[in-house]
Amino acid sequence: MTVNEKELLENPEVLASISSIGNCGICQKPITNEHPDEVRMVDGKPVHEDCYFNFEIAWM
Numbered sequence: 001m002t003v004n005e006k007e008l009l010e011n012p013e014v015l016a017s018i019s020s021i022g023n024c025g026i027c028q029k030p031i032t033n034e035h036p037d038e039v040r041m042v043d044g045k046p047v048h049e050d051c052y053f054n055f056e057i058a059w060m
Contacts, residue, residue, distance in 0.1 A: 026051040 021031050025045025040052040047055070 022046050024048045
C-alpha cells in the first residue's frame with residue numbers, strides 16, 4: 001500500500017495500521033510503538049501491556 005505524507009497527516013489511523021504489529025487480542029485496537037519481542041501474548045494473540053495486566057487481575 002502506497003501512502004503519501006498528506007494522507008498520513010490527515011488520517012492517523014493509516015499510520016497506526018502501517019506501524020501496527022497487529023490488533024490487541026483483548027481490546028481489538030492496533031498495537032503500535034512496540035517491538036514484537038516485547039509484546040505480551042494471551043491465547044496466542046498479541047495484547048497491549050495494560051490489557052494484559054488488567055486481564056491477569058480479572059482472572060485472579
